[in-house]
Amino acid sequence: MFQHLLVPIDGTELSEHAQQASLALAARLGARITAFVAEPLAPLPHMGTHPSNYLRDTERHQQRTEAHAHEVLARFRSRAEEQGVPFIGRFERTDGVDEAIVQVATEAGCDLIVMATHGRGAFGELLFGSHTKNVISRSKLPLLVLH
Numbered sequence: 001m002f003q004h005l006l007v008p009i010d011g012t013e014l015s016e017h018a019q020q021a022s023l024a025l026a027a028r029l030g031a032r033i034t035a036f037v038a039e040p041l042a043p044l045p046h047m048g049t050h051p052s053n054y055l056r057d058t059e060r061h062q063q064r065t066e067a068h069a070h071e072v073l074a075r076f077r078s079r080a081e082e083q084g085v086p087f088i089g090r091f092e093r094t095d096g097v098d099e100a101i102v103q104v105a106t107e108a109g110c111d112l113i114v115m116a117t118h119g120r121g122a123f124g125e126l127l128f129g130s131h132t133k134n135v136i137s138r139s140k141l142p143l144l145v146l147h
Contacts, residue, residue, distance in 0.1 A: 001029055001031075002112040003111060004031060004032050004033075004109055004111050005032070005033050005110060005112050005113070006035075006104060006113045007022045007033055007035050007076075008035075008101050008113070008115055009072055009076060010038075011072040015072075017146055019079060021114065021144075022114040023085055026085045027084065031085075032086035034088045034089075034105075035073055036089075036100075037073060037089075037090070037092075038091070038092055038093075038097040038101070039066070039092070040093070040095060041093050041095050042062065043061075065093060066091075069091035073090075088108070098131055098138060099138065101115075101131070102135060111142070112141060112142050113141055113142070114143075114144045115132050117130070117146070117147060132145055
C-alpha cells in the first residue's frame, strides 16, 4: 500500500483538514509524510520604485514567507510526532505551485499526494483556478482529494 505521502499545506483551515486526514492515514498504514509549503516569490517592482526600497521589501517578503513556512511546518511536525508518524518538512518559493507539488512528490519518492479542495465548482475554478485539478493533470501519482 502507500508508504510515503506528500501533503501540500498552507496554514489555512482547509490544509488543517488535509493534515488531520493524512496523519490518520499514515498512522494506519505505517507510512511517512513529507509536508510541503509553497510560498510566493517576491512581487516585481512597480514603475518608479527605488531600487533600495525594492531590495528592502524583497528582503522583508523573504523573511515573512520563510517564517510562515517554518511555523506551518512546525505545527504539522508536532502533530506527526505526537502520533508517531515519521515526518519531513519542505518549503520552496515559487509562482508555479502545481508544478512544485508534483516535482517535490517525485523528488521525495512519494507514492500518494493528499490534498484538500474547496470544491468551488466550474465557476469557482474559472475565477480562482484549481491547484488540485492542475496537480491531477500533471502528476502520475495517485491523488487523494479531501473535501
